[in-house]
Amino acid sequence: QVHLQESGPGVLEPSQTLSLTCSVSGASISSGRYCWTWIRQPAGKGLEWIGRINPRGDVNYNPSLKGRLTLARDPSIDHFSMRLLSVTAADTAIYYCARCVPVGDWGCESFDFWGQGALVTVS
Amino acid sequence: DIVMTQAPLSLPVSPGEPASISCRSSQSLSHSNGNTYLAWYLQKPGQSPQLLIYLVSNRASGVPDRFSGSGSGTDFTLKINRVEAEDVGVYYCMQGLQTPFTFGPGTKVDIK
Numbered sequence: 001q002v003h004l005q006e007s008g009p010g011v012l013e014p015s016q017t018l019s020l021t022c023s024v025s026g027a028s029i030s031s032g033r034y035c036w037t038w039i040r041q042p043a044g045k046g047l048e049w050i051g052r053i054n055p056r057g058d059v060n061y062n063p064s065l066k067g068r069l070t071l072a073r074d075p076s077i078d079h080f081s082m083r084l085l086s087v088t089a090a091d092t093a094i095y096y097c098a099r100c101v102p103v104g105d106w107g108c109e110s111f112d113f114w115g116q117g118a119l120v121t122v123s
Numbered sequence: 124d125i126v127m128t129q130a131p132l133s134l135p136v137s138p139g140e141p142a143s144i145s146c147r148s149s150q151s152l153s154h155s156n157g158n159t160y161l162a163w164y165l166q167k168p169g170q171s172p173q174l175l176i177y178l179v180s181n182r183a184s185g186v187p188d189r190f191s192g193s194g195s196g197t198d199f200t201l202k203i204n205r206v207e208a209e210d211v212g213v214y215y216c217m218q219g220l221q222t223p224f225t226f227g228p229g230t231k232v233d234i235k
Contacts, residue, residue, distance in 0.1 A: 047164075047172065047215060049224040062223040063124075096171055103160065108219035110162045110177035117171055 002026040004097050006118035014122055018084040022097030022115060023077075030055050030075035035100040037111065038071070038082050040093040048093075052100055052108070053080055087122045094119050125149050125218050129227035135235045142203040144230045146216035151196045160219035163192055163201045166229075167212040175214075176201065208234055 008020040022036065029036055037052035051061040053071045061069050065084065073080040084091060095118050098111040126149040136142045146161070153159045163176040174183040176192035179199060189204035203210055213229040 046228050047217075047226040049222075049226070052222075060222045064223070101177075103154075103156075103158070103219070106221060107154070107160055108224055109158075109160065110174050110183070110219065111164070111172075111217075112174050112177075112183065114171040114173065 002099060002113040004099065004113060004115035006095060006097050006115045008095065008118045008120060010119065011121045011123065012087055014088050015086055016122075018087050018091065018120060018122075019081065020095055020097075020118060020120070021079050021081045023079050024099075025078065027078075027099065028075070029073055029078050029080055035102045035108065036073065036080045037098050037100045037108075039096045039098055039111070039114075041096070041117075042093045050082065050095075054102060054105070058105070089122050092120060092122045124223055125152075125221065125225050127216055127218055127225050127227035129214075129216060129230050132228060132230055134230055134232045136203075136206045136232060137235045138208060139205050142206050142210075142232060144201045144214055144216075144232075146194075146199040146201070146227050148197045148199075148218055152218050152220045153196055154220060159195060161192075161194065161199050162217045162219060164215045164217060164226075165210075165212050166215065167209075170212075172215065203232075206232070206234070 003025045005023045032055045035052045035054045038050035059071045068085040070083045098114040101109040130145045164172040166172040180192045216227040
């Protein structure tokens with residue numbers, strides 16, 4: 001069974017950098033079969049896709065966050081991560097990491113496994 | 124970006140009764156490879172979203188057969204044959220055809 005676990009700072013001040021890590025077990029992030037993605041959810045609101053990284057390390061970002069966002073991976077320890085610069089209160093949300101079943105380099109069939117989420121508060 | 128809409132946004136249902144949720148996309152989710160990239164997720168209270176349906180009508184592993192998906196192009200439907208208490212939560216549709224992947228606003232299903 002695939003398991004994902006987010007870890008991060010919990011609370012940040014405005015203008016700081018948010019760094020989150022997703023630890024993966026039960027699958028290898030460099031296996032060549034899946035992409036690894038971040039999704040966030042402000043309290044009481046819907047889901048927003050943040051970005052994804054594929055086994056080659058290629059990334060796709062949500063344009064709404066482009067310029068502030070960097071995704072990276074460390075296949076040696078089956079971790080992938082995100083960094084979001086210059087956070088504001090609007091970045092307060094639960095951040096989920098998830099596995100994506102990719103379709104070529106352009107699509108995603110589904111997010112089939114999700115982490116439990118990490119609450120990030122910018123205040 | 125592809126905009127996803129859902130209706131209704133709130134759906135009270137009696138146990139054992141059927142339920143239906145509509146999802147529409149601002150452009151066709153069909154690809155020339157023959158697949159249509161529409162998925163459904165359920166977020167139970169206090170939990171992460173979980174995959175229910177992918178490619179319009181394929182149930183994910185472990186999903187009960189009372190859940191079914193249908194549709195094509197821009198119009199899709201999730202049906203629950205007979206709602207059970209464990210089905211309460213928010214249902215989201217999502218398009219995976221192109222980045223940024225986008226979700227519908229969610230439909231909250233609860234028991235009457």
